[in-house]
Structures are given as structure tokens and as C-alpha cells.
Amino acid sequence: MTTTHSLAAEHLTLGYGDRTVVESLDLAVPPGRITVIVGANACGKSTLLRSMSRLLAPRAGRVVLDGKEVHRLPAKELARTLGLLPQSPVAPEGITVADLVGRGRHPHQRAFSRWKKADDDAVAAALEATRTTSLADRSVDELSGGQRQRVWIAMALAQQTDLLLLDEPTTFLDASHQIEVLDLLTDLNETRGTTIVMVLHDLNLAARYADHLIALASGRLHASGAPSDVLTRETVRTVFGLDSRVIEDPVSGRPLMLPIGRHHVRA
Known part of the structure; x- marks a missing residue:
């Protein structure tokens, strides 16, 4: 396996019918690292993965793999380098x-x-x-x-493949199997150098396992970088509309988000 493949979105706009889901998005996936995409429902996370894997053609802009537009590559050639696990595959x-x-x-x-x-x-x-x-x-x-x-x-x-995209790989899994799968993907990254890009709903799992965290809000890039830089009170409030505290995870040393609900605030 190699860690030298580059994957990026350039001025990417995506949508379905009359609805625009992702607009003017620019981002680069760090090669050989684990990137996790987070955001509220319907913000464009799954749509972005579909376009990165050539399943959805862009309305504008492009997705580039090693300097070549993925939508111009033969499907089988792309599949030898980049794999996708969609959100609801059908056997x-x-x-x-x-x-x-x-x-x-x-x-x-x-x-x-x-x-x-x-x-x-x-x-x-x-x-x-x-x-x-x-x-x-x-x-x-x-x-x-x-x-x-x-x-x-x-x-x-x-x-x-050298790059693996996974849309909610922990869906349907209980807590122990979620950790098992994420540990497995981390091992794959560390031993083979496989570039991992995945969508996760759980912010704390995302922060624990990501080398690079991407936060989307309403189809646009709100923040990207190290989890300690991205998972902040401001990001949680803007992206999820949720008040929270962010502390250091005593196990991983990564940021840990504690939601503040109306019924859990001490007088």
C-alpha cells in the first residue's frame, strides 16, 4: 500500500434535481491518514462521498485523484485505487x-x-x-x-484499495462492535498506509479516531484540521445548533464534547 495518493474536491457543487446540497466546496484529504466528516443531517456528507467515488457527477467543480478527474477515469481503474462502502448497501x-x-x-x-x-x-x-x-x-x-x-x-x-471511503461504517453496531470496527480501520491505516475517509455521526468517536476532522454546515466547509482545532463549542453550536462543553478526553487526550440539555443544567 502507498500513502502518496492525493484526493481533493475543487470548487465542488453537488445536488439532486432542483436542490443544491453541496456548494463551492474545496477540501483536500491528507494521504495516509484517517479523515472523518461530521455534520448535521442533510448537510451533504453522504453526497460528498458519492461524488468522491464517482457515483454522483458534480454540477460544477471537480473531484481529483492524483491530478485526474475521477469522473473521467474508467470505473474499474478507479476501483483498484479507491473503494466505497455506502450507507445502505443492498446485497x-x-x-x-x-x-x-x-x-x-x-x-x-x-x-x-x-x-x-x-x-x-x-x-x-x-x-x-x-x-x-x-x-x-x-x-x-x-x-x-x-x-x-x-x-x-x-x-x-x-x-x-489504497483509499477507502466509508459512509457510517458503525451503523447497526452496538458500542463494543463500533470500537472494534474503528480499531480495525485504524490498524488498516497504520499497517498498510491506507487512506481512510469516513462519515460518523458520533462526534466523540470522530474526534477520538480522526487525524483530520472536517465539519460541514449546510453544504459548505465550516472547519477542517486536527480534532483539537475543529471540535470546539463554537463549531458544535454552528454545525449542530447545540450548546456544549468541550473537555479533554481522559482516555485519548482528544477533545470530548459534553452536550448541555435544558434538563441537565444545575441551578
């Missing part, structure tokens, strides 16, 4: 876990080429990393929401 009916994870190897297959040992190894490693090896022969339809989410992450890992 073919009746497909087994092993077969679904194996689909992550598709970008590495040429026409009429045979399945290779390297493909078997990649699938086995992805299943083991996500603790889904025991589920390999089961139908995806039979799995719980949390199990299914881990299988989708395994498919993304089997793709073995």
Missing part, C-alpha cells in the same frame, strides 16, 4: 457471505481470468479481520444488522 438475494466478500475482488479480475490464490487470501484475511469467518457459508439475508454491516466492511477490505 443480491440469496448470496452467501463468502460470495459477497469475494465481489470485492472484482476490480482485480480481468476478462476471462481465473480466480487466484491471492483472491482467496484477500477474502480470508477480510473475513478474519471483521470476525465473520464463521459466517462465510451463511446467506447474507439471514444475518442481523450488525453482522451484515461487518460483512460489507469485509467486502471493502477484500478490495484492497
Whole structure:
């Protein structure tokens, strides 16, 4: 794996129909690091990931990977470098876990080429990393929401891309499995140099795991940088409309946001 790939949005405007979701956005993803995107619902987080992965064409501006516009790259060529786990992926009916994870190897297959040992190894490693090896022969339809989410992450890992985009990878997971998945992605970043970009709703998990934090507000970039610089009372108030205190997390040393609700303020 390499940490030299560059991914950036330049004057990017995105939308659906008559609705503009992201407007005039400029940002750069630090290579070889973990970037987390946060923001209120409908602020453009998922839309941004869709455009970065070539699934949504921009209305204006461009997404650039290593100096080339991603929307001009052949899909399979892009998929060998950049992988996406969307927010609500849909599996073919009746497909087994092993077969679904194996689909992550598709970008590495040429026409009429045979399945290779390297493909078997990649699938086995992805299943083991996500603790889904025991589920390999089961139908995806039979799995719980949390199990299914881990299988989708395994498919993304089997793709073995240098950049990995994940939209809410902790969806459907309980607290222990959320930490397990985020630790797994951190290990992937540290051992392979994989650039990780993910959307998280939990601000405190975002601050704990991000090297680089991006806060969106109404489709525009509000702040970006180290979590200690981005996760502030002002950012929480502007981006989420929430009063809070931000203290140092006693475990990680990162910023920790404590929301202030009307019924939790001492007189």
C-alpha cells in the first residue's frame, strides 16, 4: 500500500434535481491518514462521498485523484485505487457471505481470468479481520444488522484499495462492535498506509479516531484540521445548533464534547 495518493474536491457543487446540497466546496484529504466528516443531517456528507467515488457527477467543480478527474477515469481503474462502502448497501438475494466478500475482488479480475490464490487470501484475511469467518457459508439475508454491516466492511477490505471511503461504517453496531470496527480501520491505516475517509455521526468517536476532522454546515466547509482545532463549542453550536462543553478526553487526550440539555443544567 502507498500513502502518496492525493484526493481533493475543487470548487465542488453537488445536488439532486432542483436542490443544491453541496456548494463551492474545496477540501483536500491528507494521504495516509484517517479523515472523518461530521455534520448535521442533510448537510451533504453522504453526497460528498458519492461524488468522491464517482457515483454522483458534480454540477460544477471537480473531484481529483492524483491530478485526474475521477469522473473521467474508467470505473474499474478507479476501483483498484479507491473503494466505497455506502450507507445502505443492498446485497443480491440469496448470496452467501463468502460470495459477497469475494465481489470485492472484482476490480482485480480481468476478462476471462481465473480466480487466484491471492483472491482467496484477500477474502480470508477480510473475513478474519471483521470476525465473520464463521459466517462465510451463511446467506447474507439471514444475518442481523450488525453482522451484515461487518460483512460489507469485509467486502471493502477484500478490495484492497489504497483509499477507502466509508459512509457510517458503525451503523447497526452496538458500542463494543463500533470500537472494534474503528480499531480495525485504524490498524488498516497504520499497517498498510491506507487512506481512510469516513462519515460518523458520533462526534466523540470522530474526534477520538480522526487525524483530520472536517465539519460541514449546510453544504459548505465550516472547519477542517486536527480534532483539537475543529471540535470546539463554537463549531458544535454552528454545525449542530447545540450548546456544549468541550473537555479533554481522559482516555485519548482528544477533545470530548459534553452536550448541555435544558434538563441537565444545575441551578
